[in-house]
Amino acid sequence: MSKLEYLVYQNSGKLNDSEIRVIQFIINNAKACKGLSLAELARKLYVSRSAIFRLCKHLGLSGYNELKFYLNEVVQEKEQNNISKVVPNNFDANVIKEIENLHKNFKVLKLDEFYNELSNAKHIYIYSTGWIQQMLSDYLSHELLLFGISSIVLPAAVSELEMVGKIAEKGDMLFIISYTGNNKEINDELGKFEMVNNKLRYVSFTDLKQNKLASLSDHNFYYPTVKFSSSNDVSFILAYTLVDFIINKFGISLVFGKKKKVIKMVSKINNFVISFLDRAHLDTKKILTAYINALILIPLFFGCFIVLTSSVAKQNINIVLNDTPLIAIDMIVALTDFIMGYYIWLKKDLILKYEGNYHFLMFSQAISQLMVGNIFCLILALFGIIRINEQTGKLKCQSNFIKVSAFIFLTIFGFCLVLTISIFIRK
Structure with missing residues (x-):
């Protein structure tokens, strides 16, 4: 409160309604009034000049000049207040900085065991300690569902934790999202779990501070909070970012795990x-000989x-082929196989001379025999590919003649496959 406002408050009983309105206007517009003369104001x-002069006397001032002096004080105080009300906005910069720190810390975490337990958990429970944490629980549950993992979001009541402790099975996981991690009632309940049911695996989400909950958990994640510029409230945006980091890496681990299993x-x-080929003493030459015999003898x-x-x-025979189109197609395949077997027999030395020729031939034959359903020849071709892949030489085909012939036979077999499919569709 400025000195002038204090004088108004102290002498309010001496002022009439007109004088109160005048002094209120002067104080509210101090910056505009302080430069005016008595007549201008x-x-x-x-109002008359004498009315303003009487107002000054009622306030205990010597005259208008002293009023102007105090008006300057009011203006300065207001300007100082406006400056103090300017709040520095560091929120954006702080969020970016904390995200960088969060990412840096997350990258060094070893999460293989956690992800393995998460993938194998039969039941997943998510418990939170407040309404903001409850929203984070719902978000975590939704993100897990993206990868086919369902979870149960528990209400924020200790009795719900007690129920989980009674029904939990081995390998089940309990996520606990807390701001401080020092809720005594919850921590005591988890302590009881250890005595009566040690099947649960605990995962804690807490603020970036040491806390009791983190020490009780099998896996703990810390999220920093950032204060808003205009208040002491904090933003939980980085908690959501942490969940995204975890889920993203979990998805990558699932894909990598599947690829690893396939490999x-x-x-x-x-x-x-x-091992079978070694026991059967089948090298590339014997496999090729067997393949030639199969291509010639089967037709x-x-x-x-x-x-x-x-x-x-x-x-x-013409009537049989005319009445049964599939047999006619098989005859085309058989004739093509016979010609191919004869051709390979003629070029056997060239094929065996270069590993690339052998690999290209067997690879193209594997595709051809797969298209027409010749399983025996397909297996022999795959045996040849596996054997030649053990060699250390270049697997680039050296013969254009082999390439052209392989393309021709692939085209014929592809045509036969299309005919077969069209017959089945018509039926």
Whole structure:
């Protein structure tokens, strides 16, 4: 309160209504009034100069000049108050700084065990200690659901924790989101769990300070809070960011884990096949010889079977092929295999001379035989690929002739596959 305002308060009983309105206007517009002469102020307020002079006397002032002196004091005080009301806005900078620190600290965390337990947990419970933490619980539950992990968000009541302690199974996880981590009632309840049910795995989310809850937990995560510039309240935006960091890395670990399992399974199959080939004494040359025999002999046996069937049925082969389009397609495949077997037999030395030729041939043949469903030849081709991959040489095909022929046979088999599919669709 300025000196002038104090004088008004002290002498308010001496002022009439008109004088109160005048002095209120002068104080509220001190900056505009302090530079006016007595006559100018009187004209502005539509009062006489003597009225303003009497007002000064009622306030205990010697005259108008002393009033102007105190008006200057009012102006200075207001300007000082306005300066003090300017609040520095460091919130944005603080948030960015804390996110960088949070990311730096998160990167060094070893979370393999935590993610493994999270993936295998049969039940996941999320408990929070306040309404802001409750919203964070809902967010965490939603993010887990993105990866097919359902969770139960518990109401903020200690009785709910007691119930979890009674029904929890081995491997279940309990997430506890707390600001301070020093809620005695909750910490005491967790202490009881250890005595009656040690099956639960505890995960705590607390502010970046030492606390009792973190010491009780199997896994603990700390989130910093940032004060708002205009109040002592804090923002929990970094808690949500921490949840996103955790969930993002969990998703990556799931993808990596699946790839790792696939690679491990493929490696086991590959080692099993190599072991089998070693016991059977099948090298690349023997596999190629077996493949040639299969390509030549299987079509011959198939042709003999068709001739025999038509003879028994006393039907002309042309009629059989015309009535049964699938057999006609199989005949095309058999003839193509026979020609390919003969071609490989002629080029056997060239194929075996360069590892790249061998690999390209077997790879193209594996695709061809897969398209027409010739499982036996497909297996032999895969055996050849596995064997040649053990070599250390370059696997680039050196013969354009082999490339062209492989492309031709792939085209024929692809055409046969399309015909077969179209027949099945029509049926």
